[in-house]
Amino acid sequence: MIIPRRVCQIRPRRVILSGIQPTGIPHLGNYLGALSNWVKLQKSAEPEDKLLFSIVGWHALTLPQDPAALLTARNDMLAVLLAIGIDPNRSILFHQDHLRRMTTWKSRLAAARNSASEDEVDESLLNAGLFMYPVLQAADVLVYKATHVPVGDDQQQHIELTRDLADIFNRTFKGTSPLFPLPNYVNTPSKRILSLKDPTSKMSKSSPDVQSRILLTDTATQIQSKIRAAVTDSIQGITYDPKDRPGTSNLLTILAACTDSDVTQVAKTYESQGHGDLETRSAYLDETARRGAARAIEHSEETMGLAPPIRGDMSDSGKPPVH
Ligand code: TYM
Numbered sequence: 001m002i003i004p005r006r007v008c009q010i011r012p013r014r015v016i017l018s019g020i021q022p023t024g025i026p027h028l029g030n031y032l033g034a035l036s037n038w039v040k041l042q043k044s045a046e047p048e049d050k051l052l053f054s055i056v057g058w059h060a061l062t063l064p065q066d067p068a069a070l071l072t073a074r075n076d077m078l079a080v081l082l083a084i085g086i087d088p089n090r091s092i093l094f095h096q097d098h099l100r101r102m103t104t105w106k107s108r109l110a111a112a113r114n115s116a117s118e119d120e121v122d123e124s125l126l127n128a129g130l131f132m133y134p135v136l137q138a139a140d141v142l143v144y145k146a147t148h149v150p151v152g153d154d155q156q157q158h159i160e161l162t163r164d165l166a167d168i169f170n171r172t173f174k175g176t177s178p179l180f181p182l183p184n185y186v187n188t189p190s191k192r193i194l195s196l197k198d199p200t201s202k203m204s205k206s207s208p209d210v211q212s213r214i215l216l217t218d219t220a221t222q223i224q225s226k227i228r229a230a231v232t233d234s235i236q237g238i239t240y241d242p243k244d245r246p247g248t249s250n251l252l253t254i255l256a257a258c259t260d261s262d263v264t265q266v267a268k269t270y271e272s273q274g275h276g277d278l279e280t281r282s283a284y285l286d287e288t289a290r291r292g293a294a295r296a297i298e299h300s301e302e303t304m305g306l307a308p309p310i311r312g313d314m315s316d317s318g319k320p321p322v323h
Contacts, residue, residue, distance in 0.1 A: 011046070012147075013046075013048045013049055013050070014045070014046075014049040014050070014147050014148050015049070015050045015052070015144055015145055015146045015147050015148070015181075016038075016041050016045065016049065016050070016051045016052070016146065016147070016148045016149075016150065016186075017051075017052040017053070017054070017140065017141055017144050017146035017148075017149055017183075018034060018038060018052075018053055018054070018149055018150050018151055019053070019054040019055070019056040019059070019096065019137075019140055020034070020035070020053075020054075020055060020056065020077065020081075021055075021056050021057075021059050021060045021205070022055050022056070022057055022060055022070065022073040022074040022076070022077040023060045023063075023065075023070075023073065023205050023206065024073060024205040024206075024215075025076065025080065025205075025215040025216060025217050026077070026080055026205070026215070026216050027193075027203050027204075027205060027213035027214055027215050027216070028193055028203065028213065028214040028215075028216070028254060029152065029192075029193035029194075029202060029203030029204070029213065030152070030205075030216075031084070031216055032188060032190040032193050032253075032254065032257040032258075033151075033152030033153065033187075033188060033190060033191050033192065033193055034150055034151050034152045034155075034188070035081070035084055036084075036188065036257075037150040037186065037187075037188050038051075038053055038084075038086060038091075038150055039084055039085040039086065041148070041150055041186070042085070042086065042087065042090055042091050045090075050092070050144075051090065051091035051092065052091065052092040052094070052144055052146070053081065053086055053091055053092070053093050053094075054093075054094055054095070054096045054140060055074055055077045055078060055081070055093075055094070055095045055096065056096040056137075056140065057070070057074055057095055057096055057097040058096050058097055058136060059096070059133065059136065059137070060073075062133050063206070074095060078093070078095075080216055080217070081093060083216075084216070096140065134157075134158050134161050135165075137155075137158045137162065138158070138161055138162040138165050138166075141159070141162045141183050142162065142165070142166055142169075142180050142183075145179075145180060145181055146181075146183045147181045147183060147184060148183065148184050148186050149162075149183050149184065149185055149186060150186040150187070150188075151185065151186075151187070152187070152188075152191050152192060152193075153187065153191040153192040153202075154192070154202060155185075156185050156187075159183060159185040160185075162183055163182045163183060166178075166180035166181070166182050166183070167182060188257070189253075189256070189257065189263070190253050190254070190256070190257040193250065193253065193254060194246060194247075194250040195207060195209075195212040195213065196211065196212050196213065196214070196226055196227070196229070196230040196231065196247075196250075197209050197211055197212040197230070197231055198212065198231065199231055199246035199247040199249075199250050200246060211226055211229060213226075214226055214227075227251070227279050228279050230247060230250075230251060230279065231247045232245075232247040232248045232251065232275045233245050233247055233248055235248075236274075237271055237272060237273070237274075238252070238267060238270035238271055238273055238274075238275070238277075238278055239267055239271065240252050240263055240264055240266075240267035248275065248278075249263075251275075251278055251279070252266050252267050252270070252278070255278065
């Protein structure tokens with residue numbers, strides 16, 4: 001007897017949510033650690049699963065920002081997410097700071113400030129206490145009752161805090177069933193890509209050394225020269241040893257992730273070769289990836305053309321809404 005798929009399905013509906021700060025063009029660490037997983041999860045999701053991906057402008061305001069640059073970066077980030085394959089028809093792709101347009105949010109804020117009407121709300125009163133970083137992130141996740149959060153290694157602690165908060169809430173306010181599912185941290189095998197210049201720290205958008213990261217918009221030549229100049233070590237041959245050979249192991253991790261292979265297998269292929277071979281091969285793969293991204297951009301531009309104009313929630317003067 002053939003059992004209809006719906007009847008035998010036992011996996012509960014998933015709500016997949018993640019976010020990225022619009023603080024510059026995403027780098028390879030962002031891509032291999034998180035964004036590539038967003039696209040994979042979008043492809044493998046069942047029709048009833050919900051996916052939400054947020055450009056988290058408020059999180060960016062925890063560091064000083066140039067308002068005009070931030071405004072541009074928000075739209076650039078949207079274009080990059082479309083280019084890598086996030087489909088706005090399948091996934092809910094949104095700016096975190098657009099939520100403040102909602103009347104409910106404004107009226108709640110007005111109530112909190114004991115203000116008579118929505119128009120009297122002074123947004124400059126929104127402060128760090130209200131938007132404290134990890135709490136804000138927990139709110140991002142919990143407000144959608146997310147069950148799965150695809151992020152890199154550096155965000156794991158935030159997800160653990162989110163689980164704790166959900167658990168405390170559920171136990172404090174006992175209803176017939178717990179309000180919040182405990183969200184699961186979903187990672188990739190390359191959950192922590194290291195800086196090309198200092199392999200003791202993670203590849204980061206905020207590092208002052210632009211040679212330390214590969215941007216998703218870099219040209220093949222730029223990628224090649226960054227990989228060639230990456231800090232490795234003077235030990236002969238190639239081995240995967242993250243503790244004692246972090247730079248070499250980082251290049252192997254990147255190569256394995258770009259070729260969808262197991263890192264120890266990749267290391268075996270290169271064991272009798274020098275760093276030069278590894279760096280040339282990585283550059284070739286990065287060029288292939290870059291060409292793929294350029295093709296994706298053509299499609300995303302079509303989608304961007306079909307999408308209604310994006311009205312940034314920043315004021316026309318380019319001032320961000322919250323300080
Ligand atoms: P953000 O913008 O710093 O980074 C975006 C994603 O990239 C991952 N990542 C890395 N993965 C591997 N190696 C690296 N070197 C590397 N650098 C960054 C991050 O883990 C992240 O997944 N707080 C978050 C944004 C956020 C969020 C959320 C995420 C806000 N609300 C709710 C999930 C759910 C952040 O600053 O990511």
